[in-house]
């Protein structure tokens with residue numbers, strides 16, 4: 001399957017729903033990303049796969065000169081409206097419209113796993129980073145990331161088949177562990193690559209989270225919405241059963257979440 005073509009089509013029309021829901025999960029890693037990138041006043045920072053712009057927003061408050069780029073037009077328009085001080089571009093890895101060595105730092109919060117050729121994508125980020133500049137990328141890691149893993153587990157528990165048109169794995173899947181993630185950056189030409197695990201708790205209403213993930217994510221959401229209505233009901237029942245194990249005071253669930261943060265220097 002052409003993962004890039006799937007991703008381009010799957011993100012179309014999701015920007016607003018992603019912004020309302022799933023972006024509250026990705027927001028947890030922004031501070032660590034910008035710390036690792038040593039972003040500060042006048043840092044020329046590329047926020048690649050910017051989505052609705054959580055990294056851009058925080059980097060601008062630090063005084064960085066931010067370029068926000070995303071393959072999806074709606075995401076880019078949303079960032080342009082919200083952050084008039086950022087440069088914004090529609091751009092898809094692994095082919096970016098920026099000259100060599102344009103940036104002091106590159107931050108990609110949960111974008112690398114959406115690329116069809118992650119080594120080529122990382123090599124392109126190496127090209128646009130100046131010598132001595134820092135790259136920081138995050139990705140999800142499973143099964144520890146319960147906030148998302150509960151959905152694929154519910155699909156399997158309901159006896160549903162993964163829909164043929166939705167990739168179950170992507171070329172990045174093999175890199176979603178600390179050492180392989182760091183090795184990817186080394187293969188792309190970076191120095192001193194290392195990856196750390198970030199952990200937090202995602203507190204959310206379970207029905208709202210079901211709706212957020214179905215509407216705002218590509219592979220996870222599409223694997224469920226691509227089923228017939230009766231199967232979706234069975235998956236939801238399995239999700240409810242799993243979510244009940246994380247109920248806290250009130251109606252919220254406290255879902256353990258975790259991600260990898262890889263960093264390296266050009």
Ligand SMILES: C[S@@+](CC[C@H](N)C(=O)[O-])C[C@H]1O[C@@H](n2cnc3c(N)ncnc32)[C@H](O)[C@@H]1O
Nearest residue numbers: 011026049050051070071072092093109110114
């Ligand atoms: C999971 S979202 C992350 C958004 C944002 N960085 C955040 O932290 O919430 C992934 C984003 O990457 C974008 N994307 C997917 N493939 C891409 C590619 N090849 N090049 C650039 N952006 C891409 C999608 O359009 C989407 O906005």
